Amino acid sequence: MIEAVGLTKRYGDKTAVYNLSFQVRPGAVTGFLGPNGSGKSTTMRMILGLDEPTAGHVTVGGYPFRKLPNAPRQVGALLDAKAVHGGRSARQHLLCLAQLSGIPARRVDEVLGVVGLQNVARKRSKGFSLGMGQRLGIAAALLGDPQVLLFDEPVNGLDPEGILWVRNLMKQLASEGRTVFVSSHLMSEMALTADQLIVIGRGQLLADMSVKDFISYNSADFARVRTPDGEPQQREKLTAALSEAGGQVLPEQDGALRITGLPLPRISELAHTADVRLWELSPHQASLEEAYMRMTQGAVDYRSTADQRAGLQQPPGAGAPQGGAYGYAPGAPGVPGQQPGPYPPGTVMPGYAEPPAPPQGAAPPHGAPAQGGAPAQPPAAPPVQPPAAPAQPPAAAPADLSKRDNEDAR
């Protein structure tokens, strides 16, 4: 088991991870989700003893990593698939790692077979594709046949077949009773791979729950309603009637309305009573990716000025979640501007709070007004239709161990 308690990491005036507490249990795949720069790699590096926490602690099997007896046999990790000497073959690379850890050479051929690189094992790794590099990194993680495995973005660069293979491998490793901790940007991928989810934003815990609970609490239904084009007064009349009846009404980009908090038959009745004709009244379900983006939107560091995710925010004054057949999808717990969701008891929901400023008069942390008084967060854009879940993984490089080497340079 991996256990983090009050884990905090500051790099100068930058708070990368703040007061993070969680447990990663054996026998399950635990997904570690968060936007770019949210602190996933930093957390993984602290678990592996590569970075020293500023406060708090993290243990693997009850020991801090550096005190773990025979660590390479107990913990395997893929942090940076590019951290390979390009002049060496895959086999030579693994042999070196095996020798350093007292692992017999035959295990190298075993893991090469497991990851499907046996036919290119003697080729120089500098000619490897991103996907082959990921496979080699996974082979290195498996080398010591460890009970605890950490994978930072393992599907990065893999084709659909490779993604399926990683998914099945993670599940198999967990079914053997191992602790499998895997980071990703993609909720949709984690929904298929993980049993448990730990979601962070700006280094802080946003959710710690089973995937099953995440799905049941976030796959809320909504209705789309469309009034005749070119008759805006009909749309306004309907908006007023639905809002008065307790529904939340958000305009969609194509002119339709997104209604939560009211069942379909009630919407139909209200439209009839208000004498509004409907061109569309249809049931929909929010995607998990959308729920995840809503949960993390207040904690996104890097956002295009044209990013429509800002439109996932509820308009000011939107009511609390309603029950019913088309209840509102719960917002991010504790995220400013969001409604807390009805999460099950025992779910860790500390809420997003600005970490206190680092000592010694350093610059304010994330989200705090910058020195000139400008807000660190872009202002919320008017509500627009949320974008469809991205079909491709965001083009992010895998977490980079060289970050550590560059620490002084930063």
Ligand SMILES: Nc1ncnc2c1ncn2[C@@H]1O[C@H](COP(=O)(O)OP(=O)(O)OP(=O)(O)O)[C@@H](O)[C@H]1O
């Ligand atoms: N060595 C370092 N020195 C200074 N700042 C750092 C260092 N390592 C990470 N950071 C900062 O800490 C924050 C968290 O970074 P981290 O790489 O842990 O996030 P991440 O969730 O893994 O991001 P990504 O998904 O983009 O890999 C970022 O703002 C990053 O710039």
